[in-house]
Amino acid sequence: MQVLKFGGSSVANAENINKVIELVRQALSKDRTILIVSAMGGITDMLIQAAQSAAAGDESYKEKLQQIEHRHLEAVRALLPLTGQSSVLSAVKTRCNEIEDICSGIFLLGELSPRTQDKIVSYGELLSSLIISARFDSLGVPNTWKDSRQLIRTDSRYGHATVDFVRTNAQILQYSLDNPSVSLFILPGFIAANDNNITTTLGRGGSDYTAAIVAAALDANPLEIWTDVSGMMTADPRLVSNPRLIPNISYQEAMELSHFGAKVIYPPTIQPVMKKGIPVWIKNTFNPTDPGTVIEFETLHNGGGSIRGISSIPGIALLSLEGSGMVGIPGFSKRLFEALSSQQINVILITQGSSEHSICVGIDESNAAAAKIAVDNAFGPEISTGTVEPLIIETGLSIIALVGDHMKSHPGVSGKLFGALGRNGVNVRAIAQGSSERNISAVIAAADVRKAINVLHEEFFETSYKQLNLFITGAGNVGRRLIAQLLQQRSYLQEHLRIQIRVIGLANSRKMIFNNEGVDLRNWQEQLDKGQPMKLDQWIAGITSRNLRNTVVADVTANADVASCYAALLQKSISVVACNKIACSSVYGNYRQLKDLAREFNARFLFETNVGAGLPVIGTLNDLLRSGDKVRRIQAVLSGTLNFVFNNYDGKRSFSEVVRQAQDEGYTEPDPRLDLSGTDVMRKIMILARESGEKTEMEDIGNNSFMPESCMQGSVDDFYKAMSKEEAHFKALFQAAEKEGKKLKFVAQFDNGKASVGLRHIGPEHDLYHLYGKDNVVLFYTDRYSEQPLVVKGAGAGAEVTASGVFADVLRVINS
Numbered sequence: 127m128q129v130l131k132f133g134g135s136s137v138a139n140a141e142n143i144n145k146v147i148e149l150v151r152q153a154l155s156k157d158r159t160i161l162i163v164s165a166m167g168g169i170t171d172m173l174i175q176a177a178q179s180a181a182a183g184d185e186s187y188k189e190k191l192q193q194i195e196h197r198h199l200e201a202v203r204a205l206l207p208l209t210g211q212s213s214v215l216s217a218v219k220t221r222c223n224e225i226e227d228i229c230s231g232i233f234l235l236g237e238l239s240p241r242t243q244d245k246i247v248s249y250g251e252l253l254s255s256l257i258i259s260a261r262f263d264s265l266g267v268p269n270t271w272k273d274s275r276q277l278i279r280t281d282s283r284y285g286h287a288t289v290d291f292v293r294t295n296a297q298i299l300q301y302s303l304d305n306p307s308v309s310l311f312i313l314p315g316f317i318a319a320n321d322n323n324i325t326t327t328l329g330r331g332g333s334d335y336t337a338a339i340v341a342a343a344l345d346a347n348p349l350e351i352w353t354d355v356s357g358m359m360t361a362d363p364r365l366v367s368n369p370r371l372i373p374n375i376s377y378q379e380a381m382e383l384s385h386f387g388a389k390v391i392y393p394p395t396i397q398p399v400m401k402k403g404i405p406v407w408i409k410n411t412f413n414p415t416d417p418g419t420v421i422e423f424e425t426l427h428n429g430g431g432s433i434r435g436i437s438s439i440p441g442i443a444l445l446s447l448e449g450s451g452m453v454g455i456p457g458f459s460k461r462l463f464e465a466l467s468s469q470q471i472n473v474i475l476i477t478q479g480s481s482e483h484s485i486c487v488g489i490d491e492s493n494a495a496a497a498k499i500a501v502d503n504a505f506g507p508e509i510s511t512g513t514v515e516p517l518i519i520e521t522g523l524s525i526i527a528l529v530g531d532h533m534k535s536h537p538g539v540s541g542k543l544f545g546a547l548g549r550n551g552v553n554v555r556a557i558a559q560g561s562s563e564r565n566i567s568a569v570i571a572a573a574d575v576r577k578a579i580n581v582l583h584e585e586f587f588e589t590s591y592k593q594l595n596l597f598i599t600g601a602g603n604v605g606r607r608l609i610a611q612l613l614q615q616r617s618y619l620q621e622h623l624r625i626q627i628r629v630i631g632l633a634n635s636r637k638m639i640f641n642n643e644g645v646d647l648r649n650w651q652e653q654l655d656k657g658q659p660m661k662l663d664q665w666i667a668g669i670t671s672r673n674l675r676n677t678v679v680a681d682v683t684a685n686a687d688v689a690s691c692y693a694a695l696l697q698k699s700i701s702v703v704a705c706n707k708i709a710c711s712s713v714y715g716n717y718r719q720l721k722d723l724a725r726e727f728n729a730r731f732l733f734e735t736n737v738g739a740g741l742p743v744i745g746t747l748n749d750l751l752r753s754g755d756k757v758r759r760i761q762a763v764l765s766g767t768l769n770f771v772f773n774n775y776d777g778k779r780s781f782s783e784v785v786r787q788a789q790d791e792g793y794t795e796p797d798p799r800l801d802l803s804g805t806d807v808m809r810k811i812m813i814l815a816r817e818s819g820e821k822t823e824m825e826d827i828g829n830n831s832f833m834p835e836s837c838m839q840g841s842v843d844d845f846y847k848a849m850s851k852e853e854a855h856f857k858a859l860f861q862a863a864e865k866e867g868k869k870l871k872f873v874a875q876f877d878n879g880k881a882s883v884g885l886r887h888i889g890p891e892h893d894l895y896h897l898y899g900k901d902n903v904v905l906f907y908t909d910r911y912s913e914q915p916l917v918v919k920g921a922g923a924g925a926e927v928t929a930s931g932v933f934a935d936v937l938r939v940i941n942s
């Protein structure tokens with residue numbers, strides 16, 4: 127004897143029902159079969175809506191009922207030959223009229239009791255099972271339809287009745303169904319009756335439970351639950367994009383997963399079959415050859431380490447009972463739970479700290495108001511004397527749960543869980559872990575559920591593959607190269623580093639675009655041109671509201687407004703990678719705040735390209751300091767522009783011509799005075815000083831500027847004119863150095879806590895002497911590198927290397 131149960135989507139229409147019939151026929155060739163069916167998909171909901179509308183005095187219930195009737199009549203017409211239709215059509219119509227009669231009663235009374243609602247929804251399963259039975263008849267497959275209400279006795283908890291007379295039930299079921307002359311019984315799932323023969327239902331999703339009760343009573347083997355997914359998945363496929371099939375799972379794990387929201391199986395289903403050790407198969411009606419999941423006793427673990435799956439329950443309210451009067455006094459929890467149970471409120475999660483100062487329980491949000499009244503009443507005397515506070519209720523929460531039998535023998539699971547949530551800014555409100563250690567649950571904001579489940583899924587099941595969600599602000603010289611590099615490295619990153627970077631948003635100063643699946647980088651320019659107008663606040667809101675895991679925002683602009691948004695991002699645990707120097711070179715307080723926010727909210731704030739473009743300058747400095755070295759002195763040539771200018775100026779061509787060439791070749795800032803005045807170099811050495819732990823501001827940095835005052839006024843044109851007039855000054859500078867056999871270098875220095883910049887004569891013996899093109903060089907003199915400095919040298923400007931530095935920072939975020 128085998129029991130096959132088909133869910134709502136499997137019997138949603140004539141086409142699907144035909145698939146079911148085919149599968150059952152194949153099964154019949156193996157063994158006698160009991161077929162349990164759900165209502166046609168969506169019908170239970172529609173029946174409930176119709177009844178509720180009627181109770182609210184809303185006549186639209188009639189339309190709903192018509193739709194319900196229409197769907198069933200349509201299925202009958204499609205499934206049965208004309209000659210066989212009329213009796214079934216009239217049976218369907220008769221039942222639909224009964225529903226209509228009950229609803230008009232509800233409408234007149236303006237009242238819908240749970241008992242009446244059960245009566246109404248029972249028609250869903252009655253109708254579907256009758257139609258399916260008729261279809262078998264029409265195909266000449268003998269079958270016997272049975273009314274489950276005569277076979278399964280429940281208590282009277284309408285809406286979610288339970289079967290409490292297992293023995294009696296087993297006897298009735300055996301007596302009625304263990305009949306060797308019938309090879310196919312067909313039963314409506316979900317519905318049953320109490321001792322007084324009043325219709326009850328077994329709770330939403332309860333057809334699974336019907337099937338388990340029947341299988342257990344008859345010692346059937348196996349029980350097959352046929353649905354619209356190919357088995358139990360490691361997480362809800364509607365929430366996670368690449369869930370994995372769980373090939374086998376223990377009864378206990380399946381029970382935990384389903385209790386915590388894995389809707390694929392109704393939780394009470396497991397108990398009866400576990401008692402009898404009946405294996406349960408979850409199979410896909412629409413892909414019947416897929417292997418599916420088998421639920422049985424102990425199972426082998428494959429993938430995911432000690433974790434079998436992740437699930438979530440929405441609509442949770444957290445109740446906190448707090449007060450000094452509770453400490454050390456027994457009986458408080460008992461009274462709290464009594465107050466809740468007096469209102470039939472089911473407690474889903476409990477936590478109590480050892481201080482006993484507060485007890486916290488999670489319940490269904492819909493019960494929150496009733497809980498408040500009941501608990502505040504129960505603790506009325508203590509509340510009035512102030513020893514206990516009125517019950518605190520928080521709503522808008524969900525529970526997420528990690529489930530696995532073998533968690534207890536694997537330390538570190540909770541560390542990994544909370545670490546991953548923390549890194550992604552998911553705030554945990556309450557935690558529970560049963561001593562069975564089969565489940566760790568955490569209460570989090572409902573808005574964070576999708577992100578949290580994806581983060582955890584990645585952490586526990588996709589260790590080989592991480593996804594990074596990138597938003598790029600700026601699509602100029604650096605931005606477009608960054609995009610080109612991302613595109614070029616895509617397959618390398620996937621194959622070798624197991625990282626997938628998706629550009630979810632892209633903006634320049636005029637336009638912005640978002641694409642949750644990732645912008646196609648092959649034609650980003652066209653897409654961006656057609657994007658919506660760039661509004662910075664909307665751009666930032668677009669990033670934060672998406673609430674995606676592993677989010678990084680790359681700022682490849684030089685814009686102060688963009689830099690002013692970092693704090694808002696870091697506070698949402700979104701990492702920021704900037705080649706924009708403005709934030710780090712603004713007042714110290716701002717720089718410090720951003721670093722602190724990054725630490726507080728577990729995000730990264732990285733700006734390697736602020737100094738020396740792609741050269742690993744800040745990273746090297748950080749590594750030295752972290753490993754316990756002390757920086758004594760930093761000497762550096764940090765301006766590609768100044769380097770270019772002094773490498774090319776030989777007193778023959780005019781200084782202003784050389785500067786013009788530097789500008790034409792793209793080395794300089796749009797206003798070259800920012801480079802020539804040394805301001806840009808000051809910013810860079812200030813950032814290095816700050817990273818070394820010094821609280822430095824721009825005005826603390828000495829600048830021995832070589833630019834005559836006359837050059838620094840007016841427009842860029844005025845600047846070039848003034849420079850021509852000052853040629854003698856520049857020539858004198860050059861010759862003074864040449865006379866000593868030295869070169870002019872604009873050197874930044876950080877020594878003994880003091881930073882300064884200025885023009886120097888550098889001889890051929892010095893590490894700063896041999897610099898070509900746009901090279902930068904940084905010399906770190908430290909305790910460990912005391913005689914010869916640690917030298918970082920190479921191209922220190924240019925879009926390509928800057929983009930690669932930004933890219934490296936982005937990868938640093940995910941590897942941290």
Ligand code: ADP
Pocket residue numbers: 132133134135136164331352353354355357358359360361362363364387388389390391435437
């Ligand atoms: P049926 O109508 O066949 O009883 P349900 O809708 O009750 O089907 O359950 C199947 C659905 O459960 C799937 O379509 C899927 O969206 C959802 N689901 C939630 N969590 C999981 C999970 N961990 N594994 C598989 N399915 C899940």
Ligand code: ASP
Pocket residue numbers: 133134164165170171250315316329330331332333334
């Ligand atoms: N039809 C019922 C429901 O939708 C029971 C079931 O499908 O299992 O909840």
Ligand code: MG
Pocket residue numbers: 133331334389390391392
């Ligand atoms: Mg179901």
